[in-house]
Amino acid sequence: MMRFLIAPLLLVFALPSLAQEDNSQVDAGRRDLGSTTEKFTDEDGAELYRRACSGCHGPEGKGAYGAGRYPALADNPRLGHARFPVNLILEGNGAMPSFADWLDDAQVAAIVSFLQTNLGNDYDADVSAEDVKRMRAKFADLKEG
């Protein structure tokens, strides 16, 4: 999963004490960063989660708390049905922006499947790219009102 270890590169910096568990081992300096200005380009759910989601929700999905919060995705009973996370990823809600333009149906399905079967969640990965496509159209219709 982790393609390159960047430890040698990082040794040149004095490491401050980091409270956050540091397993987001990005191959520092890789210029495409799994993304373009228009899209995320990874296909694997774990990789997509790390790039797109983990900055806010945490590498272990534990969430983060400030004046507002990023909810924990670890051990989250609301992930039992795909409709909920698919809706949030596509439509956003509050601090959660919409990722609809940046992720295709297969990528959304891959992230949701990852969430349902990782981070302490043990649900059936019950969503396909086809399902996401259907839901995308439906949510857009609802918004149009």
Next chain:
Amino acid sequence: MSQPSDARSPSRRDLLKMIGLAAGSTTMLHAMSSLGHARQSPYKGPIDLQGAPQGRKVVVLGAGLAGMCAALELRNAGYEVSILEYQKRAGGRCWTLKGGDVIEELGGYRQKVEFSKGQYINIGPWRIPHHHLALLDYCHRLNVPLEVFVQENQNAYLHSQTAFDGKPIRYGHAWADYVGQITELLAKSVNKGQLDNALTREDTEILLESLKSFGILNNDYSYEASLDTAEYRGYPDAGAPGGGLYDAAPEPSQPIALEDLLKSRFWEKMRNHTTYRHHAPMFQPVGGMEEIAHAFAREVEDLITYNAKVDRIRQTESSVEVAYSAADGEGEGGVETGDYCVCTIPFTILSQLDVDVSADMRRVMRSLHYHEAVKAGLEMKRRFWERDEQIYGGITLTDLPIAEISYPSAEMHSDGPGVLLGAYVYGPHAYAFNSMSPEERLETVLEQGARIHPQYRDEFSNGVVLSWHRVPWMLGCYSNWDDRGRDYEIAATMDNRLVCAGEHISYLPGWQEGSLLSALDAVRQIHDRAVKEG
């Protein structure tokens, strides 16, 4: 002694000058409007609130520019005002990072800024258009000195990973050559009579003359290497105009081929500096953008309760009650009660709080999303961009994820260090940065920047990379309305006794002018209500 100019009647400018001297700038502004010089801003000078009822109190949530502006004006009008602020500093996103500052991020990372004395990065807003009249007026009233911010620099670069072997191209070369060659194509097609149906013979002649002049074309309507085009695009390295006997005569420089320019897609970036909001001159406060926040805070600091995390906002028919706790978990919270409330808490956070507002307002709060953004400040030991590359201020644009490198407009040509804006990242790339540790972010920014400036590795001293989604009091950078419509009206209209303000309640998202204009409108709504209620 200056002589009064004899018999001629005063010009419009003379008249304006006299009015300005006699009555101050506000009167002058009104006078200018009536004389047909209305400026492109809804700001009509300092707000004038007369007849505030006795003993009315306003609770302001947030000590950013919008909150402090509202507090200042409401107190001036005779209201009692108190401000609750989550942070232990005032200013909100009007934020300048200096040596010794510490950034605590969501997720636990902590960055200590190590810049040298006097060095800084404006990690939020960083430039002021000359038509942001409210902000400029407050800078004037609150004694914030400004200096020029260089936006466009012909000697900065355009850079593409895939064009010109990844080597940066001087902006001015690409610009002059692109304009020259598309002008040439147009001129040649006009000259062949292909536009005869669209233009009269006379207009065609004028068009040809203008294309020749604008594109620097020769008598055959060709754009080519010549001393004429060098006058615009510049000279070869070993052929610039000199003096004396040796190497003095200038030589022409070779234009970049049109095919290469087209493939580079540099044309995507060539209107960047000519958008209305980036027209020259732009300004920045001397010493950092946060000088504006400091100036507001000097006026209203006595009203601010810091470290106050708003937990609940209750509204009754006659009051607003705001419960807060200590943001750092140490110390006491409390309840602040007022007749009205100006709420500048960003919707990313407000939508998560226990707030009494209408169902419509709640829906809008949840549906407004915020842009992501990542910005980097890199201190370099030496101002190599100036000494090695003659780049003084301005912005290099690249298709690398860092997107831009901006060179400092302050302390130009000094011997000391300088801080570059090393990245200004949007979109999916910004989330990729958001997922990295500060060290990874910095390493990525340096690796990319070094593709454009190889001096990076030798000259880098220290740096900071901020992802706005990790800022505990923002959870994002600035508001991202798709389509304002009715939802915007709901957000901007007083809801019972609470009115929202901030850049998100404006048509200038992400600009401080939007925060101030929104705050002034919120103040007006409260004052109108208070006068009505007596």
